[in-house]
Amino acid sequence: MAETAVAERLNGALNRILAGDCIEVMRRLPDASVDLVFADPPYNLQLKGELHRPDNSRVNGVEEGWDRFSSFGDYDRFTREWLREAQRVLKPHGAIWVIGSYHNIFRLGAELQNQGFWILNDVVWRKSNPMPNFRGKRLTNAHETLIWASKAEASKYTFNYDALKALNEGVQMRSDWVLPICTGHERLKGEDGAKAHPTQKPESLLHRIILATTNPGDVVLDPFFGTGTTGAVAKRLGRDFIGIEREDSYRKAAEARIAQIRRLDSVALETTSSKKAEPRVAFGVLVERGMLRPGEELWSLGGRHKAKVRADGTLVGQDVKGSIHQVGAHLEGAPSCNGWTYWHFRRDGGYVPIDVLRQQVRAEMAQHH
């Protein structure tokens, strides 16, 4: 059957590094099959001569052939083609991350928008230890830019809000991330001691991206796999990956690297991923259980509005009947209202939010499991 063939085509690629040009290799992947694309394409650095430090030592920059394009138009064509394939292989609710510097990120972002991707955030990776500007002719180039976009405007993309909030000491994560560049033991070296890849990204960066925008078991495609940071982090976090890389030496280094990675056990994965949504409790359950009596009055904070509880778990207030949310919204003239925090019952002269009753129910439910 066709479906089986498609599944096999995908499964054959899972957790492997496919050799070849990323556009050609992506063409062989089935439609709507991956959850996330992470792409670190060539930056089109347009370097002129060599750069030396003030002590005259030579800066070992990006000089590889894969970063040479003849013009902006040439780079745009390349971008357009690989983005088109990336969009095709994404599931309807999938998303993409791209990273770049001022040399290429504007072209990349514009092309994403042109192809119908819907930008969700641009994120600044603020390097805690950037290379200084030796010549004193510009500002220290201390950041790179990432763009996070869903496949389309209507996509219900994945965002593990609570996991990121936890990562950020309890306040919501911002669009600027301070992370060190990849150095030390994490930086892959060749047998000659030289760095294996000129632009290896830190695992901390991929950790945050994969944690934020995928779930365990999701498939992450990296069409510019390099030495495999995406694969290493995906494997550790219990995600599947598909890598595409043209250069033999990078593939080899990546394979050795990823083979040594161990998947975190499910407990560790659970704690790093978002807190499970708490079980839904219908307001009517509070009435069924006798925690609130039919006919009892609920109050908005301060007692400005009131409504009466009915046996079926709806409320009736001034000129309005409906759910706790609907009645609250109507009385406030608001577009919406969280009835759980809006409505209060009276105890000992004070107002207690009905949400505490829901907490009790949830606690009891947890006991029985």
Next chain:
Amino acid sequence: MAETAVAERLNGALNRILAGDCIEVMRRLPDASVDLVFADPPYNLQLKGELHRPDNSRVNGVEEGWDRFSSFGDYDRFTREWLREAQRVLKPHGAIWVIGSYHNIFRLGAELQNQGFWILNDVVWRKSNPMPNFRGKRLTNAHETLIWASKAEASKYTFNYDALKALNEGVQMRSDWVLPICTGHERLKGEDGAKAHPTQKPESLLHRIILATTNPGDVVLDPFFGTGTTGAVAKRLGRDFIGIEREDSYRKAAEARIAQIRRLDSVALETTSSKKAEPRVAFGVLVERGMLRPGEELWSLGGRHKAKVRADGTLVGQDVKGSIHQVGAHLEGAPSCNGWTYWHFRRDGGYVPIDVLRQQVRAEMAQHH
């Protein structure tokens, strides 16, 4: 003579706010006549409905007609036209700054490159107090992006490296700037108390830009003048400005605002623009003068970290040697550290910041002038 006519056309516009559409007005300005363009064009926010805070209050966002475009193509055409005029009126060694968010900055940057501007840096304005993400559906959009580009690749652009280094506590200025958004008394209000402009930029941002990339007497053109932050800062810093603004209410607010600004006197200008501003005091001077002894210990506040003073004005701490700033940053695992405020010496059982010693040296230096 033709030259005189051109000079008159320019002089007639200096330190004035020209009314009208920026493209049409720029067409009347002579070629190669301004040193810097600062442009804060509409962001093309593509807003859908209203946004409410969790407490149901409504966010008063950008609803003005000037931010509405029918498509990306429409926005691109607009961008192309005003950028073309901006480039024409720039002197050969002139430069441009543009600011935007992820909604428009990629299109803006790509068009800059297409027209032959040469990008020097992209700069991230990290907002210290951004609006949070109320829905918990994305990252807090906590930054905006600026692009600094010269008129052409060959332009010998202005960059006051030392002034920016001085502004940044003696280490070279990075491409990420932390500045608060424009609030409080600085935010212009109408007679009804409502904000006069929905997107007024902070003066601190323009101060840094104008200080960094112009010299006193230079001409700064702002084609989207709004309520005149560019003009206010330019005037204060002894630069000339040309503003262009379509909306009467913004022009009026800007004129009243700028009329109240006083140009800094030449001494203050000198101090803001040169590294001699606050006379730089090397830490080693404190050792030379016997205010601190080699071998003496310095402490972080609370005494969590310590380091030893060496005779050459460097510190040595746990596994690290270097300047007071470097050692502090290393021990804190921070990207940077102001050693003057970080390090303390012990006196009478308390911690005294070494900055007080620097103040003493500066006071003594002032005596001799």
Next chain:
DNA sequence: CGGCTCATTGAATCAAATG
């Protein structure tokens, strides 16, 4: 349906100190 917000400013309120 119902879950979801951070840093800052400035006003309002109240307590303590002063004249």
Next chain:
DNA sequence: ACATTTGATTCAATGAGCC
């Protein structure tokens, strides 16, 4: 005792827009 000032604390508002 009463009016005034100062300081501490709390409360309310809001900023280039997001299911």
